[in-house]
Structure formats: structure tokens, C-alpha cells
Amino acid sequence: MRIDIRPVSRLRGEHPLDVAGTLGPVLAALAASPADLPRVMLTCDWVQYKANFRDVADCRPILEGQPSPPWREEGTAPSEAGEAMEIALDLRRTVDADMPAVIGKLLAEQRDPASSGKIALEGWVPGRSSCIWQFNALYWQALSFWEQATGREYEQALPGGESDARNTAAVRELILELFKVWDDLDARDALPPELYVVELGVGNGNQAKTWLDEFVKLSAAHSRDYYRRLHYMMGDYSPHVLGRAMKAVAQHGDHVTTLVVDATHPTASLGFLRGKAFLVYISNVYDNLPTDEVARIGGRPYQVEVSAYLPGAEAARLGQSIGVTPERLPDVVGKLLKLGPELLCEALPQHFADPGQAVTFWREAWGAVRLAERYVPLPGLDTYQIAEGLTGELLRTQLEADGDLRMHVNNGALSSFARTLPLLHPFGRLQCHDLFVTDIRQYLTAFCGPGKYDGSVVNWVNGPLLRHVGNRAGFSVDIAPFSARPSSNVKTLTAQVRD
Numbered sequence: 001m002r003i004d005i006r007p008v009s010r011l012r013g014e015h016p017l018d019v020a021g022t023l024g025p026v027l028a029a030l031a032a033s034p035a036d037l038p039r040v041m042l043t044c045d046w047v048q049y050k051a052n053f054r055d056v057a058d059c060r061p062i063l064e065g066q067p068s069p070p071w072r073e074e075g076t077a078p079s080e081a082g083e084a085m086e087i088a089l090d091l092r093r094t095v096d097a098d099m100p101a102v103i104g105k106l107l108a109e110q111r112d113p114a115s116s117g118k119i120a121l122e123g124w125v126p127g128r129s130s131c132i133w134q135f136n137a138l139y140w141q142a143l144s145f146w147e148q149a150t151g152r153e154y155e156q157a158l159p160g161g162e163s164d165a166r167n168t169a170a171v172r173e174l175i176l177e178l179f180k181v182w183d184d185l186d187a188r189d190a191l192p193p194e195l196y197v198v199e200l201g202v203g204n205g206n207q208a209k210t211w212l213d214e215f216v217k218l219s220a221a222h223s224r225d226y227y228r229r230l231h232y233m234m235g236d237y238s239p240h241v242l243g244r245a246m247k248a249v250a251q252h253g254d255h256v257t258t259l260v261v262d263a264t265h266p267t268a269s270l271g272f273l274r275g276k277a278f279l280v281y282i283s284n285v286y287d288n289l290p291t292d293e294v295a296r297i298g299g300r301p302y303q304v305e306v307s308a309y310l311p312g313a314e315a316a317r318l319g320q321s322i323g324v325t326p327e328r329l330p331d332v333v334g335k336l337l338k339l340g341p342e343l344l345c346e347a348l349p350q351h352f353a354d355p356g357q358a359v360t361f362w363r364e365a366w367g368a369v370r371l372a373e374r375y376v377p378l379p380g381l382d383t384y385q386i387a388e389g390l391t392g393e394l395l396r397t398q399l400e401a402d403g404d405l406r407m408h409v410n411n412g413a414l415s416s417f418a419r420t421l422p423l424l425h426p427f428g429r430l431q432c433h434d435l436f437v438t439d440i441r442q443y444l445t446a447f448c449g450p451g452k453y454d455g456s457v458v459n460w461v462n463g464p465l466l467r468h469v470g471n472r473a474g475f476s477v478d479i480a481p482f483s484a485r486p487s488s489n490v491k492t493l494t495a496q497v498r499d
């Protein structure tokens, strides 16, 4: 049996983790079960996100071939059928849990899935296609409803309690570097009359406001009036967010334009800027875009498939709160995700008297959502499509370099990045503040998502993979500590045409 302990840094120090205390009862429970022990993999994480999609212990089948029929419907424990499985533990929570009971229940549910009372919200799908991304989109589409109910703004959930994009020193540094590029081009009569700056994923507009306010000051102090020529384009997929951001920068009038843009396909609405943008700015967005995970287990590549579900007890409570049976919840949740809280009341007035009740249901459902996972063999990396024009071959170096590992593909971020680069002026740059994995080996020792930030999803971004894609397109890609908070997990990625 293989045991992987990822949060190794917690094994030392003043208060080391009592892993042995956790593993003892787990191993005893497994030994007493009919599980096929040589084919059991025990993986220990430290899930730092208090709100997440995991239980204290989860069981993940490792399939031999393409699933047919689905294991859930077979009604037998994978272990009994001699199938391989991973038992995943969250060490942050195992200390307070009755582990023999937890593992006993987990294995019993594997033998008899119906006994769990779990309500599946979807079938098995790659991570990027899960309905958790519809929850995520709903959060940004109906942000005010959520914030009203919680009494706190989304920014407070970000690392550091506010967006790093608002750091004035970092903003000034970036603008002064832009001025230098423009001065040089101007000296050669090569500066275009229109100076385009694009921001993708604008949130409440505070970043744009900080940036524009600083720009005005620096431009006034500069020999050339760049502000007069500046066009700041704010793109987001949520019209609600755009409206809010526009209010925040109202004083900058005609210098600002808003556009509904899907960050994963920016060229669809921003194609007219091809080769013209001097700066594309993106902060805390890549970690919020849909992603798959892939793994190498025993030297073989697998795709992680997920199925969002509501645990039995939560489903019973949630159903009772709106007067429906748990079995009807997938339908009600589906309507919520399609219509949003306001229209849900109109569609189902017998269950929701006002939007407030619909928001309560939304928040509770989101809080309860978990992801079941299984590993499905990838027949060949070339058959796996990361995004349009990006094949799974790009994953080969990472998946084959460091032995077994599990990592993010960040399909949405890769698609966004690859399609944003062509928008850059030859002297332009893309700058991004986000939670980046900078070395693939970090996946061996850290939990990198998914987690929940209020109503949204967070996954760290596979930086070396972005760098690989940028390099292939002729760009240099640098990922450096965020200068204003060097110890932070938020890093700064800069991509520019290679000299």
C-alpha cells in the first residue's frame, strides 16, 4: 500500500502534525475491511481553505479502463472487485474526527453507494465542466445579492484581505515603465495616437480606479500628456460587475470603455485590438477560471473526473427548508444556476417567497456542495484537448518529469493567456497577479485547490505550463514575487515579446 503525505512542512516545528495518530486507526480500519490493500493509495493533504469541496476522508476509484458502466451503478465496492482506489484525507480535519468511524462509513458507502443519501447534482465530468463553474459565474452575475446577505465584499475573501491590484506603489512602477516604452517609441515617431490598456476581470473597479488615478497624477507630472490619448478597456463576463466597476471610475469619463468579454476567449470581443494593447492587466482571475486536473499514478496518466453532490444530511436539511424532497434538489439547483435568485422566485414562488430566501438557499447549497472524484486513464496525451488549439501534448514534460503527481491544467487560464498574447503591441506586456505554482514539484507538497472564496472557486495556476505556452508563442514569461508583498503566495507574471 502506498502512503503519500503532502504537507511535509507540518511534520516539523513547535507543533508538528500527529500523522501517526491519524494513520493508525485508518490503517486498522482498512485492514479490517475487504479492501484490496496493495491497490489502495492513501493520500494526505492539508486543505487550507476552510470552505472547500472535500470531506475529512474521500474515496476515489482509480479505473483500469474507460468507465462502462459507471462504478456507482455496479453496487459493489471497487476494492471488493479488486479495483484500485485512493483514500484522500484532509489532515487539517482528521485530528478532530473519529477516524475509525469516518473510514468505516466511507468504506460502507463504497460497498453500498445508495446508503450515503448523497444527491448527485451532475454525472461524472472533467473538472472544467462541473456545475461548480456555473455557481462561480452566478456569484459574479449576482454579486450584490450575495454581498448584501453576507454583509462583506468579495475582496475581503482574497489573499491579504484586498486585491493586490490596488497596491499604489506597484501600480506607479508599472505606469512609469509604460511611460518609458512610450517615450522611446515617441522619440522614433513610432507611438500610435491611441494608447490602449486592457483589464480583464475587473471586479468592483477598485483596481481600475487606483490605476487611472495614479496615471492622471504621473501623466500630469510628465512632459507628455499621455492621459489625453489613453483608452482603458474594462472587460468582464458579468454585466453586473461591469456596471459596478464603471461607477467606480466614472470620473475618468470617455477614457474608459466597458465590454462584455469572456476571459477564456478574449479575441472574440477584443480582436480589434490585435497588436495594439500596450498593457493587458489581469489580477485574481486566472485562479477563478475553469480547470481540469490530471495525474500520473504508477507511471500512467489519468484525468480526474468529478461529480458535484450534496451530502445526505445537508440535502435532507436543504430540501426541508424549501419544502421539497432531496431528490428534487438537482432540479431546483439547476434552475437557480440558470435563472439566478431573482427569477428563481418567479419560477418557483411556492418555494421562494422573495429573492432573500432564494439567496439563502443558494448560499446553503453552495456551502454544502462537495466533489466526488475518480481517476480515468488518459488513452494518450495527444487525444486530450486542453482548449481549442492546445493539445494535451503540452502536459508531457510535466507529467513525465517528476514521477507520480497530480496537477492543474488550468484550461481556462491557458486559453485566456494564449489568446491574449496576440493582442499585445510588439512593445506591450501582459501582467497578471495571481496564485501561481512556480515549480511543478510544489504539487507534491501543497494543496493548490479547488477551494471556495465566498461564492466563487479558487485554484492555483500552473505557472510553468503558462510559461511553456508563452515561450512557444515567442514571448518571454517571468513569474516573480509580488514586490509589495514578497512573502505572499500571490506572484506577478509578466509576458513580453522575446527580444
Ligand SMILES: C[S@@+](CC[C@H](N)C(=O)[O-])C[C@H]1O[C@@H](n2cnc3c(N)ncnc32)[C@H](O)[C@@H]1O
Pocket: 140, 155, 163, 164, 165, 200, 201, 202, 203, 204, 207, 235, 236, 237, 238, 241, 261, 262, 263, 264, 282, 283, 284, 285, 288, 289
Ligand atoms: C476575484 S475577482 C478579481 C477582480 C479584480 N481583478 C481584483 O483583483 O480585485 C474575479 C473577476 O473575474 C471575473 N471573471 C471570472 N471569470 C471570468 C470569465 N470567464 N470572463 C471574464 N471575467 C471573468 C469576475 O466577474 C470578477 O470580476
